[in-house]
Amino acid sequence: MPRFGGPATMMRLPGAGDGPVDVGFVGVPFDIGTSHRSAARFGPRAIRAESALLRPYNMATRAAPFDSLHVDDLGDVAINTFNLAASIDIITDHFRRVFEAGTRTISLGGDHTITYPILRAAAAAHGPLGIVHVDAHADVNDTMFGERVTHGSWLRRAIEDEIVDPVRTAQIGIRGTGYAADDFDWLRGLGAIVVTADECWHRSLAPLMAEVRERLGSGPAYVTFDVDGLDPSVAPGTGTPEIGGLTGAQGLEIIRGCRDLDLVGGDVVEVSPPYDPSGNTALLGANLAFELLCVMPGVEYRGV
Amino acid sequence: MPRFGGPATMMRLPGAGDGPVDVGFVGVPFDIGTSHRSAARFGPRAIRAESALLRPYNMATRAAPFDSLHVDDLGDVAINTFNLAASIDIITDHFRRVFEAGTRTISLGGDHTITYPILRAAAAAHGPLGIVHVDAHADVNDTMFGERVTHGSWLRRAIEDEIVDPVRTAQIGIRGTGYAADDFDWLRGLGAIVVTADECWHRSLAPLMAEVRERLGSGPAYVTFDVDGLDPSVAPGTGTPEIGGLTGAQGLEIIRGCRDLDLVGGDVVEVSPPYDPSGNTALLGANLAFELLCVMPGVEYRGV
Amino acid sequence: MPRFGGPATMMRLPGAGDGPVDVGFVGVPFDIGTSHRSAARFGPRAIRAESALLRPYNMATRAAPFDSLHVDDLGDVAINTFNLAASIDIITDHFRRVFEAGTRTISLGGDHTITYPILRAAAAAHGPLGIVHVDAHADVNDTMFGERVTHGSWLRRAIEDEIVDPVRTAQIGIRGTGYAADDFDWLRGLGAIVVTADECWHRSLAPLMAEVRERLGSGPAYVTFDVDGLDPSVAPGTGTPEIGGLTGAQGLEIIRGCRDLDLVGGDVVEVSPPYDPSGNTALLGANLAFELLCVMPGVEYRGV
Amino acid sequence: MPRFGGPATMMRLPGAGDGPVDVGFVGVPFDIGTSHRSAARFGPRAIRAESALLRPYNMATRAAPFDSLHVDDLGDVAINTFNLAASIDIITDHFRRVFEAGTRTISLGGDHTITYPILRAAAAAHGPLGIVHVDAHADVNDTMFGERVTHGSWLRRAIEDEIVDPVRTAQIGIRGTGYAADDFDWLRGLGAIVVTADECWHRSLAPLMAEVRERLGSGPAYVTFDVDGLDPSVAPGTGTPEIGGLTGAQGLEIIRGCRDLDLVGGDVVEVSPPYDPSGNTALLGANLAFELLCVMPGVEYRGV
Amino acid sequence: MPRFGGPATMMRLPGAGDGPVDVGFVGVPFDIGTSHRSAARFGPRAIRAESALLRPYNMATRAAPFDSLHVDDLGDVAINTFNLAASIDIITDHFRRVFEAGTRTISLGGDHTITYPILRAAAAAHGPLGIVHVDAHADVNDTMFGERVTHGSWLRRAIEDEIVDPVRTAQIGIRGTGYAADDFDWLRGLGAIVVTADECWHRSLAPLMAEVRERLGSGPAYVTFDVDGLDPSVAPGTGTPEIGGLTGAQGLEIIRGCRDLDLVGGDVVEVSPPYDPSGNTALLGANLAFELLCVMPGVEYRGV
Amino acid sequence: MPRFGGPATMMRLPGAGDGPVDVGFVGVPFDIGTSHRSAARFGPRAIRAESALLRPYNMATRAAPFDSLHVDDLGDVAINTFNLAASIDIITDHFRRVFEAGTRTISLGGDHTITYPILRAAAAAHGPLGIVHVDAHADVNDTMFGERVTHGSWLRRAIEDEIVDPVRTAQIGIRGTGYAADDFDWLRGLGAIVVTADECWHRSLAPLMAEVRERLGSGPAYVTFDVDGLDPSVAPGTGTPEIGGLTGAQGLEIIRGCRDLDLVGGDVVEVSPPYDPSGNTALLGANLAFELLCVMPGVEYRGV
Numbered sequence A, B, C, D, E, F: 001m002p003r004f005g006g007p008a009t010m011m012r013l014p015g016a017g018d019g020p021v022d023v024g025f026v027g028v029p030f031d032i033g034t035s036h037r038s039a040a041r042f043g044p045r046a047i048r049a050e051s052a053l054l055r056p057y058n059m060a061t062r063a064a065p066f067d068s069l070h071v072d073d074l075g076d077v078a079i080n081t082f083n084l085a086a087s088i089d090i091i092t093d094h095f096r097r098v099f100e101a102g103t104r105t106i107s108l109g110g111d112h113t114i115t116y117p118i119l120r121a122a123a124a125a126h127g128p129l130g131i132v133h134v135d136a137h138a139d140v141n142d143t144m145f146g147e148r149v150t151h152g153s154w155l156r157r158a159i160e161d162e163i164v165d166p167v168r169t170a171q172i173g174i175r176g177t178g179y180a181a182d183d184f185d186w187l188r189g190l191g192a193i194v195v196t197a198d199e200c201w202h203r204s205l206a207p208l209m210a211e212v213r214e215r216l217g218s219g220p221a222y223v224t225f226d227v228d229g230l231d232p233s234v235a236p237g238t239g240t241p242e243i244g245g246l247t248g249a250q251g252l253e254i255i256r257g258c259r260d261l262d263l264v265g266g267d268v269v270e271v272s273p274p275y276d277p278s279g280n281t282a283l284l285g286a287n288l289a290f291e292l293l294c295v296m297p298g299v300e301y302r303g304v
Helices: A040-053 A084-100 A112-126 A154-160 A185-189 A206-216 A248-256 A280-294 B040-053 B084-100 B112-126 B154-160 B185-189 B206-216 B248-256 B280-294 C040-053 C084-100 C112-126 C154-160 C185-189 C206-216 C248-256 C280-294 D040-053 D084-100 D112-126 D154-160 D185-189 D206-216 D248-256 D280-294 E040-053 E084-100 E112-126 E154-160 E185-189 E206-216 E248-256 E280-294 F040-053 F084-100 F112-126 F154-160 F185-189 F206-216 F248-256 F280-294
Strands: A023-028 A071-076 A104-109 A129-134 A164-174 A193-196 A220-226 A262-269 B023-028 B071-076 B104-109 B129-134 B164-174 B193-196 B220-226 B262-269 C023-028 C071-076 C104-109 C129-134 C164-174 C193-196 C220-226 C262-269 D023-028 D071-076 D104-109 D129-134 D164-174 D193-196 D220-226 D262-269 E023-028 E071-076 E104-109 E129-134 E164-174 E193-196 E220-226 E262-269 F023-028 F071-076 F104-109 F129-134 F164-174 F193-196 F220-226 F262-269
Touching (some): A023 A040, A023 A084, A040 A262, A040 C040, A112 A129, A112 A154, A112 A220, A112 A262, A129 A206, A129 A248, A154 A164, A154 A185, A164 A185, A164 A206, A206 A248, A220 A248, A248 A280, B023 B040, B040 B104, B040 B262, B040 B280, B040 E040, B084 B104, B104 B112, B104 B280, B112 B154, B112 B220, B129 B206, B154 B164, B154 B185, B193 B206, B220 B248, B248 B280, B262 B280, C040 C104, C040 C280, C084 C104, C084 C112, C104 C112, C104 C280, C112 C129, C112 C220, C129 C248, C154 C164, C154 C185, C193 C206, D023 D040, D023 D084, D040 D104, D040 D262, D040 D280, D084 D104, D104 D112, D112 D129, D112 D220, D112 D262, D129 D206, D129 D248, D154 D164, D164 D185, D164 D206, D193 D206, D206 D248, D220 D248, D220 D280, D248 D280, D262 D280, E023 E040, E040 E262, E040 E280, E084 E112, E104 E280, E112 E129, E112 E154, E112 E220, E112 E262, E154 E164, E164 E206, E193 E206, E206 E248, E220 E248, E248 E280, F023 F040, F040 F104, F040 F262, F040 F280, F084 F104, F084 F112, F104 F280, F112 F129, F112 F154, F112 F220, F112 F262, F129 F206, F129 F248, F154 F164, F154 F185, F206 F248, F220 F248, F262 F280
Parallel strands (some): A023 A071, A023 A104, A104 A262, A129 A164, A129 A220, A164 A193, B023 B071, B023 B104, B104 B262, B129 B220, B220 B262, C023 C104, C129 C164, C220 C262, D023 D071, D023 D104, D129 D164, D129 D220, D164 D193, D220 D262, E023 E071, E023 E104, E129 E164, E129 E220, E164 E193, E220 E262, F023 F071, F104 F262, F129 F164
């Protein structure tokens, strides 16, 4: 079957749901937690469509995820697109069942709001999580228009709810304009590693990731990758782009640097297809999701 | 000032808010009542931007709205983009104040949900309304995902709440696929004029509008124009396009045919800028809004 | 599940392949038979993605195809994108198996070349076919660059091979520029109904379709709908657009006018997604495929 | 050579400039006479690129222009893009030389300003001209920002300068909004045929063209076709689109209705490629230019 | 008010023009000084629209410009889009009045031609200026098509007119192809700092900016930022892109490196919206304009 | 003539074919060797159109190719778009004639398949070639769907056929996902320099190119530049983009690093215009082709 044919599942996986799945791709087509440009609801569909270009081996790391793990596309969460609060519960319940089945997840957003309910479910199964958080924004607003869980406040909520351990947290790529000059200090004050984008300019992030791995240690961990952490040149199709971001190479260094963490899951969020006329941001999202798969526990590496 | 310069208000009006306004343009940048493609939140901004091309006189009808009315751009309603129910109340309250001031409104959507709170406010000021409803969809679903007011159910709600008088209602352009084969019969059963798109093909709608005017009579009336009532060739930039729709000419015939109704307001909804790369759907929206202005009570016509 | 979630099959059908299927959607992601703009290979994927907007009932005709038929998405043909001749055999074999199973097909192209192998398989099962052929081009070139089966010569081949009965053929919408002034006369000379686009301007095609139905009679029939038969304003995303084409309404009249024919299959071809930034041509293709489904033998009509 | 290869001249003509040319295509990549969206400077290049799809025979009229005329692409006028007045003189001089050589011209704009210098040159060679003017705008402003020759005032200037005979003028398709309610009356007052777009809705323009041919008679004539005369659905890629315009079919009826006039030239203007993502407006322009070629004096018609 | 609502002024400032303004944003929707792709006339409108995403604090530098300065959007200059020379005088006069009122300006282009009249007005108020000039092009052509002030010659003119002091000039990012191999030497010969793009590759520009600050010293200075100085991957939506340009990070380093200069103004030019389908170049322009604001004299920095 | 006017040949060269040509640009509008996104057939036309922006001197290297060489645009190869094997022979024959005439070539693709027949012709004239191969993909598949020469297998074929000397081969930029973890080792095993993209991150490639020049030595050489070797941010408009690629600066370092090789030709392939809405990938292709010209033997450098 040519790449442009066949089922439009992630990496054209069967999606059959047969037997226990080690790692499952889950779409969360939800975007009403978005404060500016919307349409991340079409992110899962676009990421899957572009994932048709992916082949099974990671040429840089020689990861061979399909050789040792049962991986499948578990379909989408049936969110309620009219109701933010209801959807958060729906997503939580959905992921609870997946985590209870012993599956690790790689979620395809959707806006960044979805990370809160996923983490809630993950923490219920695994305990408080360390996270690697790639983003242009700190996402630690207290509320937005009175709402407590949105794409700009999910992390504050997760920390307050003790789902995420701030000391085992690394936030990378933040930048841009803010509501207060000290917006980035709150998380730092709780002991997290907080690395602004300008601290990353012109250098490899491999050394940073060594530090991150040490900090997160062997406890359960999660990687949440907002594509707006990367520069808009790399990820144009997103809702709240900020100039001066990370390069694609740095994005890959971050995920590849998560190898050996005890990842229970990860996500790629904020791909907004209407702002992505070439489809390349969705393709980026598909590749980032594949790279997440390649650092999941149990993945074999070939001949290195 | 060249057309592409100056304030990006509707028709580059001052937006100063000074003195009583006869007819006000109001933006309602709300889109979380949308069931499929979103982004109508950017509709008001895009319509205003493209409205810069509009000149003050209607060459077809010789309407000269600015010669006899005080018209201004009243800015946007400060909706809550995370909360559907809260926004409906915000919009209702906002329009209540505008109608109480004696202003007639032309609203720029936003998704079709907004028509419900606008009508609620209009009916509070003027009593139950007759409406001319241009749309591809009947918008009479009972609920959508349990929500009672959405872009697909606002009209059922308005009729149930006795805000809209179904006998003084004309629905034009409906078509496409539905959840049940008799979706279009409910409103017909209540006595409304319901005209499907295929009944409009290949003909002028001027005769239909004579019938509509007679039906609506002299009571308070409102025109709600969902751009997806027109064919997707004419209005590509919208959220739920349906093939086989009305032509642009028919759209103009409908609005121009509303002259002499006692219009208390009107709206143009469902312009979705990311699906409108040429900007022409927003330009269409701006023109339809101007045509609505031209049939507002009190508009002078020159030399006809 | 919201419309933008769930499997990206045609109309979000299960695609499970369980049990006998009365009517199956089949993708044929093939485009190297194209002479100008390519990329129809992405047509099936795009049509399926946009088909998410379709609901199960036809509001204009009250057709309820899912109430009486088992309909499913049968996936794609595994064509060889590097080899035109090999692919024609692959497609023929694929459809032979489908027709032998008693399934009627609605194919999603792909370029118009695919109609030849589909018809070859259909004729093997059902005998020579009458066809309704909507197109801007006559597709009766003898060869193109020496190739005998391409998107511009498939019909001549099908007639020469006695797969299609020219007397039971209706060609509608042809126009534009040609290699010889009498290009359109060959088929006419064989007794077909050949209706140029300018003969269709400004009128309903319902009377024409009565004539077509009479001509095709009760024998096996097939509808091949090249979206470039419609005007480029209606179907911008196609490979060889020609101005002055049919309206969307006329396209619907043609398909709806095929009701009561003994259709063994149909196709919608030449949707080229990269030339369709709004996605509306793919959406058109999805709707035309649904309309074809609605005129398949055995479809029930509700309450008319 | 496949259609997408070979020289990017109009219809892939040699452009060699050898020997006397009966009809020459001339590009005028000029757009600083534009009042709103610009970029018609890229019109000639885009029209030529899309013209690769054109074949030599007109299937509707059986015109065979290359069988009886020497037709070539004469390249572009070397305008000064920084200086409106200087460019008008450059264009005039350029066309004077072409007309003096006995060549009839089909010009590819560029904005509508270019018609003034072309007509000035044509009138110098042939005397005052009758014109068929397709447009959304009357183009009879006295001045624009003090400039006397712009895309909105060229026709007033041409009439004042007695280059164009208003009595032998037909203006078709005008509509939209204006600076005064009687903008369209000036030309009517001089005796021209002035047909607004709404007078054209829902009907064939063949009868109108009979009247136009009678009015223009046997004197020298010129057709100027602003693509914004057509509806924006048909010609989205233009600078000042106006809703409710002519259909593509009507556009063809107008040009085909000019057969038997003594056309000394014609033009297609206001194609603006950046607003034309599919390329279809440029393709429309190429087809209109070809249709103009088909009604040039001396064209043979095959087998009708 | 959500970010996508409210007035489409720069950063949604009131634009009220009340009281003395310390720093004013001024749009200059002028583009007929452009030699290739046009449409920068829509730059101010697009930059303002995208600026809605900006929040008031600079998270990287902790600049808090609104805490210590009165900043407003002063609207657009009413240029004459048909006449280059006339517009230069209009722009000069407009800025003279602004500078005389003691306001520093951040201008939103428009093509690079506009920098000449702005500098003329600034020099009249402040004396000859040192400039930081980010660009792909040296802009020191003597004339273009005989015109003396265009987007490719404004700097030569400003130096000849002794408005700009070449010794206090730094030109950064130039590259690409030229009319002569020594095009870049003229300014170097006058004593300016001239840094080609390839000298910037793979490194931080912070050290360069220390040198620049030293060179410009304490005299009046101006920053002119042509977005084509950045790589086309970062700023695709511009008129004359050149490959191999500066990164977004380097662009930010340059502006942030201007802190402590006595800036009397700055500009961001050559954003061309039709070539910017995602809107991200306009967003870049908005951010660069905000960064310019953050280095204006008198801006407070929080908690560093 | 303004840049946007004049012939749409490469760099607006005459294309006259008069006299012996030292270096000729040749378009190869072929794309049916493509496995995923197609449409590189329009690459030559788009590259030429955007090349209008190029001026004759290389400002970075001071190369003045037109001062010492006769350079022209030799037009396109008349490939057969329906037949891969036939086209390979057509291309081979075409280039044989060009190389026999003593012309060096810079080819504009088209997909990467074309490099095989060009190399075949070049090797016939010059003997086995050393190559510099920039790409995201190794292109050493044995077959694709049974085809032996495709855009993913051309290099294996060229090495097997002893057209390319693997020891004198440098492959730069490869990355992404593969069919086997050791896909990149085959060429390494034959002695080639194989540099993955991640080995290039964050550094200048000038040192690498010194090594490459030493390895290729003084024998005949060829540069094949697949634009997907660069990051998708730099070259979005291509068929099989892979994240984490080379920067534009690195691309220029590679080509400029080829100076002093005995280049008999080069190519720029895989520009796919429909995925390039801004035109900037085609512009990149035009610049890369110009840079190739600048390192052709015999090019003079000015004043360095």
